[in-house]
Amino acid sequence: MTGCDCAGTARSRRRVLGGIAAVAAGGLAGCLGDDGDDEPEPTQPIALGDGATCDVCGMVIEEHFGPAGQLYFADGEPADRDGPARFDSIVELATYLEERTRRGWELRAAFVTDYSSVDYDLEERNGTTYVSSHVEASAFADATDCSYVVDSAVEGAMGPDYVPFSREADAAAFADEHGGDVRSWDGL
Template sequence: MNRRAFLAGTATAGAGALAGCLDAFDSGGSVPEPVALTGGKFDDDHGMEIGPHGGANAQIFYKSETPSEREEGPFWFHTLVFSGFPFYFEHDNRGWEMDVFYVTDYSNVDWTIQERDSGSAMPSPMATETFGDATEMTYVGGSDVMGGMGPGLHPFSKESDAKAFADDYGGETVVFDDIDRGFVENLREK
């Protein structure tokens, strides 16, 4: 093969690879970033204000669906047990295609257990940097520490943090794929 044929072949292959990369980027290859849930935002499932109830928050971006009152952005939730995961299950069954599911990442938060009339509760951080990918978390369910509206499901990006939390406050550690309707229903009954 002569030099000219080699260079022409290389240029064609490079252009094809670049076009493939650009197509992936243009077709939504990037994942949306989480948004801050500050400023008096209300849960898209039950309409309750995010923040005052304590516990982990969630936000779910879908490829083709947005909340009716907003032109873009995620659906957001003030509790995982009573809103975030039930909403996810329901809409997964409807065939909604998820871009990303974010939850509070307590491994990335300097948290302190809050004492409330209803018992001990986790705080409710709402800043952008306090969220992580729900599918990569280790969760503690069934602990003595409440979340928003009652029983908590506390997410940690570091498995060791989740295990330490469970050792201190009870409960069991699970990963995203272990959480189904039955698991969430059992938490609700506690």
């Protein structure tokens, strides 16, 4: 007759059942979108090509001059799609952000065209100078780290705009050449 190690079998069953319960809880948390970590998913800038439109004016972003921007909010806003709110003007982005903040939306990340990192062109049309648009993901930088030229003679998609630079010296040089003042993100 063989001896039964009932205590060892019970421990093994408990381990197996405990493991199954842990896997089930992890799977359920994944389905519910809670991985047990309160940190939000990381956000990255996306390309604003392929017909992406501005959430304020509805214009196709890549078809117009000037800096573009993106805003990611907590709680999946804007709720009508995945990804950030999109803009063809930093002035529109700033206005939209201010309005949404008053409604209680929480900003997770903001990205703007970084004119320190792109080869931009200036084009004159009918006496107005415009700065080129750049909508590829690599053209964007963290908006909160940029310096902005405000009230310059250079315009964007919707007229006078804020022209962002990741290097303050680039913003100062742009303002020296084209007028305007240099401000931080908080100064907008």
